[in-house]
Amino acid sequence: MQTTIQQDATHQLPQAVEPRNPGMELDLDWVQAVQANTSAIERRAKTLPGRRSVKKEHQAAWLLKAISLIDLTTLSGDDTEGRVKRLCAKAKQPVREELLETLGMSGLTTGAICVYHDMIETAVTALDGTGIPVAAVSTGFPAGLSPFHLRVEEIRQSVAAGAAEIDIVITRRHVLQGNWQALYDEMKAFREACGDAHVKAILATGELGTLRNVYKASLVCMMAGADFIKTSTGKESVNATLPVSLVMIRAIRDYYDRTGYRVGYKPAGGISKAKDALVYLSLIKDELGDRWLQPDLFRFGASSLLGDIERQLEHRVTGKYSAGHRHAIG
């Protein structure tokens, strides 16, 4: 179904989100019964880029919407306060004002910014008064192999430093060994340590072996109270993909059908092209519906996507690509 800019590409200011998924008891029968028809999923994923239902004349509005859904990220060993301050300035004003005016919009910001624990205070100060939340990666990101009590303590310290959202990493071993109780208990402890902060469970799907494992891990994390499930840290050799996204989105749908709780989705890692962002938005719209196209239920985890979206928007308005840009939206 096609929709107009006015109908659902409108920008909503980011808001601090209360935890909305209280979780449920671990239902092992449900987890064990999960099947995944891998070839059907691969087939459907292949056709997605060609089928995306965003009309060309609405693409600028959808790209602006995509900006409002980005967790603008820097997660590098050489991060500095200066880099994080620049990132926050970009989050506050992601595209130049004249361009935004030409496109008939004002007040656009990214959905959040995402940093390591050490950079939380810098980011919170830089974003003071904007309403843009700071997300922190926690629990021994990216591998999640530090002692359990330190991972829980890291969450507490990140919340105390002002992070409104915590991106945790799960122990991949629990999934690979089918130890669903251990995964549930771990996620539940992380959820509790977050208090009122919003918790996103990073599954590191590229390290989970099978799509069936991805599906099961998604369910277990949601049962334990994850507010979002997120594909990847950006550090695995395989990060966000369309087949993995389909599986996770369908797990979200199944969980909603069973419990009535909406869990958000965050594809992350390697999403750097505007045209890919449009495919993701279209996928969400088709599979979960418009409610999931708001910042409290969808985010892109991305460090370089914003740059490509900006270039595409500039091209639409001025007819020129900026230097080095060669990727046209299909």
Ligand SMILES: O=C[C@H](O)COP(=O)(O)O
């Ligand atoms: O969570 C966000 C990811 O680390 C970002 O990955 P990226 O640098 O490939 O965009």
